[in-house]
Structures are given as structure tokens and as C-alpha cells.
Amino acid sequence: MPADRAPTRIQKKNRAAILEAALDVFSSHGFRGSTVDQIAKAAGLSKPNLLYYFPSKEAMFNELMAGLLDTWLDPLRGLDPEGEPLEEILAYVQRKLQMSRDYPRESRLYANEIVQGAPRLREVIATDLKVLVEEKAQLLQDWMDAGRINRAHPQHLLFSIWSLTQHYADFDAQVRTLMGEEDPFDAAPEYLETLYRRMLTPKS
Amino acid sequence: MPADRAPTRIQKKNRAAILEAALDVFSSHGFRGSTVDQIAKAAGLSKPNLLYYFPSKEAMFNELMAGLLDTWLDPLRGLDPEGEPLEEILAYVQRKLQMSRDYPRESRLYANEIVQGAPRLREVIATDLKVLVEEKAQLLQDWMDAGRINRAHPQHLLFSIWSLTQHYADFDAQVRTLMGEEDPFDAAPEYLETLYRRMLTPKS
DNA sequence: CATTGATTTGACCAACTGGTCAAACTCACG
DNA sequence: CGTGAGTTTGACCAGTTGGTCAAATCAATG
Numbered sequence: 325m326p327a328d329r330a331p332t333r334i335q336k337k338n339r340a341a342i343l344e345a346a347l348d349v350f351s352s353h354g355f356r357g358s359t360v361d362q363i364a365k366a367a368g369l370s371k372p373n374l375l376y377y378f379p380s381k382e383a384m385f386n387e388l389m390a391g392l393l394d395t396w397l398d399p400l401r402g403l404d405p406e407g408e409p410l411e412e413i414l415a416y417v418q419r420k421l422q423m424s425r426d427y428p429r430e431s432r433l434y435a436n437e438i439v440q441g442a443p444r445l446r447e448v449i450a451t452d453l454k455v456l457v458e459e460k461a462q463l464l465q466d467w468m469d470a471g472r473i474n475r476a477h478p479q480h481l482l483f484s485i486w487s488l489t490q491h492y493a494d495f496d497a498q499v500r501t502l503m504g505e506e507d508p509f510d511a512a513p514e515y516l517e518t519l520y521r522r523m524l525t526p527k528s
Numbered sequence: 529m530p531a532d533r534a535p536t537r538i539q540k541k542n543r544a545a546i547l548e549a550a551l552d553v554f555s556s557h558g559f560r561g562s563t564v565d566q567i568a569k570a571a572g573l574s575k576p577n578l579l580y581y582f583p584s585k586e587a588m589f590n591e592l593m594a595g596l597l598d599t600w601l602d603p604l605r606g607l608d609p610e611g612e613p614l615e616e617i618l619a620y621v622q623r624k625l626q627m628s629r630d631y632p633r634e635s636r637l638y639a640n641e642i643v644q645g646a647p648r649l650r651e652v653i654a655t656d657l658k659v660l661v662e663e664k665a666q667l668l669q670d671w672m673d674a675g676r677i678n679r680a681h682p683q684h685l686l687f688s689i690w691s692l693t694q695h696y697a698d699f700d701a702q703v704r705t706l707m708g709e710e711d712p713f714d715a716a717p718e719y720l721e722t723l724y725r726r727m728l729t730p731k732s
Numbered sequence: 733c734a735t736t737g738a739t740t741t742g743a744c745c746a747a748c749t750g751g752t753c754a755a756a757c758t759c760a761c762g
Numbered sequence: 763c764g765t766g767a768g769t770t771t772g773a774c775c776a777g778t779t780g781g782t783c784a785a786a787t788c789a790a791t792g
Contacts, residue, residue: 334759334769352644357560360750373770375751435643435698439636440556442701449705457706474726480712480719483703484692491691494639497646499687501653502661508684515684522678522727538739538789564780577740579781 339377341367343391346384351429354436355385386444389437392430393448399423400482403460409467410524417485417516424493425509431493457482473524488516543581545571547595550588555633558640559589590648593641596634597652603627604686607664613671614728621689621720628697629713635697661686677728692720 331339345367349358360381364371378384399419404412424431437445461478468475492499492508499508535543549571553562564585568575582588603623608616628635641649665682672679696703696712703712 332760332768338769354558354561354640354644357558357644359748361748370771371750372752372772376769379751381750432643435639436558438699438702439639439643440558440561442705446701446705449702453702454706476722477715477719479707480715483695483699484719484723487691487695487699488688491687495642495687495691497650498642498653498657501646501650502658503683511681511684515681515688518680519688519723519727523723536738536789542739563778565778574741575780576742576782580739583781585780 335377338367338369338373342369342374342377342384343388347388347429347433350385350388351433351436354440388433389444392434393445393452395427395430396434397453397456400456400460403463405463409472410521413473413485413524414517414520417489417520418513420485420489421492421509421513421516424489424491428493428496431490435490435494471526474526476523485520488519539581542571542573542577546573546578546581546588547592551592551633551637554589554592555637555640558644592637593648596638597649597656599631599634600638601657601660604660604664607667609667613676614725617677617689617728618721618724621693621724622717624689624693625696625713625717625720628693628695632697632700635694639694639698675730678730680727689724692723
């Protein structure tokens with residue numbers, strides 16, 4: 325393993341290549357379904373060489389996960405209490421949709437983990453994410469109480485945003501097969517904007 | 529392997545127990561992540577005994593998948609061209625939500641497969657499901673053209689229903705962690721009804 | 733209750749997998 | 763251009779996994 329010194333040029337390049345390859349493999353086969361050899365081949369390195377940079381398969385996975393969560397929560401953090409409620413929410417939806425388009429592998433990696441019971445993420449979900457969700461659910465509730473958006477269960481509202489946007493990344497294989505030539509991301513932004521606008525625009 | 533004769537009492541019981549166990553194991557670990565031994569233990573049988581009833585691990589998986597798809601498409605088939613459009617759609621949403629509540633393992637099994645690129649389902653999706661979706665999308669389009677429901681991209685509308693309802697099964701681990709004591713299925717039916725009612729109720 | 737087919741299992745195997753290690757190779761630097 | 767640290771790899775290992783098989787056990791039928 326490389327010393328605790330500043331990483332050399334080679335270390336930087338290889339660690340990045342490995343994480344890139346690992347993301348590819350883990351996101352399409354899950355943790356158990358992926359082999360170190362697969363990742364090595366995808367990274368263009370030998371298996372022992374991978375294990376020179378990362379102590380184990382799990383270490384690669386954990387590093388990916390750690391990096392993922394921050395990126396993942398960022399769009400929600402951006403929900404601004406000072407902004408115009410409906411526009412804030414619509415912007416959040418679009419940011420989240422954009423992430424499904426730009427980082428589908430990250431989305432699938434996350435989905436794989438949660439579908440299988442979130443064994444390695446329970447902790448962070450129960451702490452960091454929960455706090456953030458409670459804060460933002462309260463913000464939504466305040467907006468509703470002030471009559472600035474229509475009423476709806478705040479947490480379910482958040483779930484629905486995650487669900488609808490991530491669907492385009494996680495179920496990409498199904499969505500694309502069913503839509504044929506048409507790119508799902510052509511119509512998705514407008515569809516979701518319409519949906520949430522109709523749902524949340526205050527009556528009268 | 530049992531002969532081609534009518535299944536004996538024991539065969540019926542054991543095959544059912546195996547499929548039940550396989551559903552449990554496959555849906556929580558994915559295909560690669562599951563071992564025959566795990567399934568055997570869950571079914572209360574020995575590994576060679578499992579392989580006496582099914583020629584391979586894949587055979588168990590395929591039989592589960594085959595049975596799954598029919599059940600899965602049924603609620604959509606029930607969308608009745610003769611019914612009142614909005615109520616038909618709302619009823620479909622509730623049927624689908626009910627399936628997430630009653631058959632979460634089936635939902636996760638399906639999700640696992642699609643997230644990983646649908647290697648074993650491409651075919652059926654591209655044929656059976658596609659035909660059904662095109663038929664129902666046309667029905668929705670007709671309803672919109674007739675001004676009986678608000679306009680929205682029909683296929684995305686279907687995707688959104690799948691996404692929102694299956695989310696409660698597929699992301700159960702996350703949803704329950706974030707909701708604490710409250711059962712997600714308490715508020716979900718009303719939330720989804722409100723959502724689609726506001727979105728689709730024609731503008732007078 | 734004997735016999736035959738159905739059912740069950742312990743022992744086993746070959747392939748695969750995550751991980752180790754010593755030896756070889758490469759590279760930056762004095 | 764020599765040298766030591768950084769990098770790479772072939773060979774290897776132990777544990778796991780899907781699957782086989784012959785022998786043992788069980789159940790139904792005459």
C-alpha cells in the first residue's frame with residue numbers, strides 16, 4: 325500500500341480509474357454480484373494491483389458509498405426557506421432529475437443498496453438523512469400552513485420526488501425499452517413540472 | 529427429478545416451499561447474491577434435495593420470474609376503457625399500491641432485475657409489456673383528447689404510477705427508517721389519490 | 733408386508749472468489 | 763547511472779459455491 329505521503333501521479337490516476345471501474349461494475353451487478361477480477365479488468369489493472377491500492381473489495385465499495393451520499397443529499401440541502409415555495413420545489417425536482425440523467429450509475433448503486441435492505445447505509449439514513457428530511461419536511465409544512473402551496477403529506481411529498489426522478493435512472497432499462505427511439509429525458513422535465521405545479525399551486 | 533406424472537402431495541408441498549424460500553432470498557440479495565444453501569435452509573430442506581426438485585438455481589429464479597410477470601401486469605390490464613377516466617386511474621393507482629403492500633418481495637425481485645439492466649426480462653418487456661403499455665397509453669390519450677382528464681404525457685403518466693407505488697415496496701428500508709413509528713401505508717393512499725386527482729381533474 | 737418408485741442425504745468435485753506474497757520491474761532523484 | 767521507494771504481477775491458497783451421485787430411507791400399492 326502507498327505510504328501516508330502525498331499521493332504520487334500514478335496513485336492518483338490508478339485510484340481514480342479503480343473507483344470509476346468499481347462504480348460501473350457495482351452499479352450493474354450489486355456488491356455480491358461483482359468480482360474483484362471484473363473491476364480489475366474494467367480498470368485495466370491486474371487483481372493484485374487493485375488490492376495494492378485498496379485493502380479489500382469492501383473498501384472500494386465503502387469509498388464509493390461515502391462519496392455518493394454527500395452528492396446525493398446536496399440538491400435537497402439547496403431547498404431555500406427564503407425562496408418562492410413552488411419555484412423552490414420545482415427547481416429541486418429538476419435538479420434531482422438532472423442527477424438521474426448525469427449520474428445514473430450512482431443512482432443505481434444507491435438503489436441496489438436500498439432494495440436489498442440498506443445493510444451498509446442504515447446508519448447514515450437513520451441519522452444524517454433523517455435529520456435533513458425532518459428539517460425540510462417542516463419547511464414544507466410551514467409553506468403549506470402559510471397557504472403558499474397546497475397541502476400534502478410533507479414526507480410523502482419528498483418520497484414522491486425521489487421516486488419519480490430516480491425512476492428514470494434506476495429503471496432506465498425498462499423505460500428506454502418501452503419508449504423506443506424517444507429519449508425519456510426529453511419529456512420528463514415537463515411532465516414532472518406539470519405534475520408538481522398542478523398538485524401544489526394553491527387553490528384560488 | 530419427479531416424473532412427468534401428476535405431482536404427488538410431497539412434490540406440491542416441497543416445490544411450493546422452495547419457491548417461497550427462493551422469493552425471500554432472491555428478493556433480498558439478488559440472483560448472484562443468493563446461494564442455493566441459503567434457499568435450502570430457508571425452505572427447511574437440504575441442498576441436494578432442492579436440486580432434486582429444480583435442475584438449477586437459475587431454474588428456480590426463472591420459474592419465479594415467469595409467475596411474477598402475469599401478476600404484475602394484471603392491475604394495468606384492469607384499466608377499463610368504459611369506466612369513468614379519473615376514477616379508473618385512481619383505482620389503478622390504489623391497486624398498484626396495494627400490491628406493494630401485499631407483495632413487497634415480488635416488487636423488490638422485479639426491481640433488482642430491472643436495476644441491473646433487466647438481463648433476463650428484456651425480451652418480455654420489449655414484447656408483452658410494450659404492447660400493453662402502448663394500448664393503455666392510447667386509452668389515456670383518448671381520454672385526454674376528449675377533455676375527460678387533464679393532458680399529460682401518457683407513458684410518463686404510467687411510469688409515474690409505477691414509480692410512486694413501487695417505491696413503497698422497493699425503498700421500504702429507507703421509507704420506514706425515515707418515518708419512524710408511522711406506517712407509510714397509512715398516509716400513502718390518500719397522498720397518491722390527492723396527487724393524481726389534482727393533476728388530472730379537468731380544468732372545468 | 734414386500735416391492736418398487738419417490739424422496740432424501742452425506743460425501744464429493746470442479747470452478748470461482750477474495751486475498752496473499754515474494755519476486756520482478758519501473759521510476760524519480762541524487 | 764545507481765539506488766531505494768513505489769508499482770506490478772504470476773503463482774498460490776483457503777473458503778465458498780453450484781451441482782453430482784450412489785447409497786440410504788420413505789411411502790404407497792398390490
